[in-house]
Amino acid sequence: MFAYEDKLKAIKLYLKYESYAAAINELGYPSRGALIKWVKEYKDNGDIRKENTRKSKYTNNEKQQAVDHYLEFGKCYSHTCRMLGYPSRELLRQWVKDLAPESRKLKRNGLTLTSDEKEAAVLSLLTRGDTSAQSVADKVGVSWEVLYKHKDQLLSKGVPINKMSESTNTDINKLKDQVKQLQEEVYYLQMQKDILEKAGEIIKKDQGIFLEKLTNREKTILIDAIRPKYKLSQLLIIVDNPKSSYCYHKKQLALPDKYQDVRAKIIDIFERNKRRYGYRRLHASLKNSGILLSEKVVRRIMREETLIVKTIKMRKYNSYHGEISPAVPNILQRDFKADKPNEKWVTDITEFSIPAGKVYLSPMVDCFDGAVVSWTISTSPNEELVNTMLDQAVSILQKDEQAIIHTDRGAHYRWQGWIDRMDNNNLIRSMSKKGCTPDNAACEGFFERLKNEFFYGESWIDISIEDFIELLDEYLEWYNNKRIKLSLGGISIMKYRESLKLIA
Structure with a gap:
């Protein structure tokens, strides 16, 4: 029995947390069913009774509802009490005895199963799918408690493989094959993810990374960066790079960079002019400095150093306000060539x-x-x-x-x-x-x-x-x-x- 103040404290905690479990965990009382009844009474009447009396009986409708739930959902006393919030297991057992005596669980102490029957029963239990354990026990003719007892005994001893059905063996083998296949897929997906991440770190293309658009030289750099984690043969397949090409570029990369000085010069000119020069004007700047280099090499160095000139087009400002005064003819006629300044x-x-x-x-x-x-x-x-x-x-x-x-x-x-x-x-x-x-x-x-x-x-x-x-x-x-x-x-x-x- 709980005092009025204790009940009110539990109700207020529930209203604060909006959770029966949270209120019960903090106070350590009462049962979920009791708290549900207190809250219901509080919401209906605005308060709860101060006397320490409670109803001695449930309504007939509540009793029948509890018995129906028990019969419909696996005949489990604990499950019914937990889902409905009432009554106690002992009281529910009495209601079932009174309202549905023919449905009560009967002990089958007199039934003795042979070893083969026990193994067959346990196998049915383990492979039952969505069927309840009580249904399997009813077919065998024992209680579910006895059925689980047989399962624990057999599994602790170990059941010989040849005792298992062929269908079970087939299912297990299929599951093993599926697990192996999934592991391989996860491995290759992880490899692809690591390759793309490493490519983003090393190559740094503003337009995004597409493995099929990388040069063989870039693929070689990428493979060497991630190779300690994966096999070379697997990486070559993923990035689609022949081994001969990989070996060639690896050898070339080991050689000193003959464009090291001019590379620094190109970067300096590009940055000094606020990243506005493309390869043509960079080539002209180098030529003016006395450095002779083909445009193709300049473009390659720009690509390797990700020197990109950004170009974006936006809406043009329009100053037309109508025909304010008479227009004059178009004298230039798109001929913008002039022979001298100020012409x-x-x-x-x-x-x-x-x-x-x-x-x-x-x-x-x-x-x-x-x-x-x-x-x-x-x-x-x-x-x-x-x-x-x-x-x-x-x-x-x-x-x-x-x-x-x-x-x-x-x-x-x-x-x-x-x-x-x-x-x-x-x-x-x-x-x-x-x-x-x-x-x-x-x-x-x-x-x-x-x-x-x-x-x-x-x-x-x-x-x-x-x-x-x-x-x-x-x-x-x-x-x-x-x-x-x-x-x-x-x-x-x-x-x-x-x-x-x-x-x-």
Whole structure:
């Protein structure tokens, strides 16, 4: 019997944990069935009785439900009490005796089994599948307790193999074969996993690892890295590399690297130019330094050192606001070749979107050699952005020079401020067709190079607008003075103009 306070404490613990087992484990009382009844009474009445009396009997419906559960689920007293939470085993046994006397378990002490019968009964028990032990015991004619007793006796002595049925032997052999097959599959899957992980560590390809796309040299390096753990013959099969090729590349790898010095030079040029140079400009840089090397070797070294120039394309900024003023003809007609500086200029506006905000660039590009004649950077694509850029560009013109300035049909180049500046400086206007990007391909090509080399593939998370503008300005200075162009003979724009004595 439990005091009122003890019952209430158990109920509150259950409501706290929402678990009968947790409450009972912490208190050490009561039984699960008792706690279920207390909680039910508490939820129904809002409290529990303070008197230390309890019902002396269950309802007839509860008794019948318990007996039915006992008969339906294997005739196990403990299982029924555990699932229903009531009653005790002794009380349930009495209910079964009263309500279903014909279903009570009867002791079969008088039945004696021979040794063969015992072995057959135990074999049926062990291979019964989903059938209950009680059903097997009923067929044999003994209680399940006696059946398990025979099992313990026979297994402790050991049953001869020849006593087992042929079907059992066959099943065991099949299971052994399946286990062996599964072990082999697990072994090869683990080998493939280790190979891919090691390949990711050693080769480091940004596009992902595909064993079938690796060169035989890379496969040889990979095999040697993982070989202590697996057999060579197995690894050669997995990576699909002939043994003769493996032996050849292993021998070659043991030789000194004849490109060791130039390899370091290539990496230095690549990093010094902010990872913007591809193999052609790296080859030209080496040539300018007096190092003669084929482009094929440069490409191979770049591949081995994973020197990759990232290229990404994003949505283009659109400045078209309708037909604000009459459009002028397209004078250039996509002929961007100029015989001298300041003959043909192209311009446009491009947008840079970073976490700190948006930045706009308006450059003036000379078609003669790709020089950026002038540029302005702002956080707003307004009239001042393009007009200031035009004023800077005009300031470098000689009195006898008259440049053709080609633009798209954006609103900035159709406002009166732009038109007045063009007329006052005797400049010639030229415009692309509406929505025809190729008509201004020279400027679009500059923007693509700019963003591939400077913007894409970089993290701008902690960069402010002011810092970004400063970095962009530094890039444009580098573009004019240091960046080499293959079309100019592998030298920078300013050096090219110096070679032509166009500048001092």
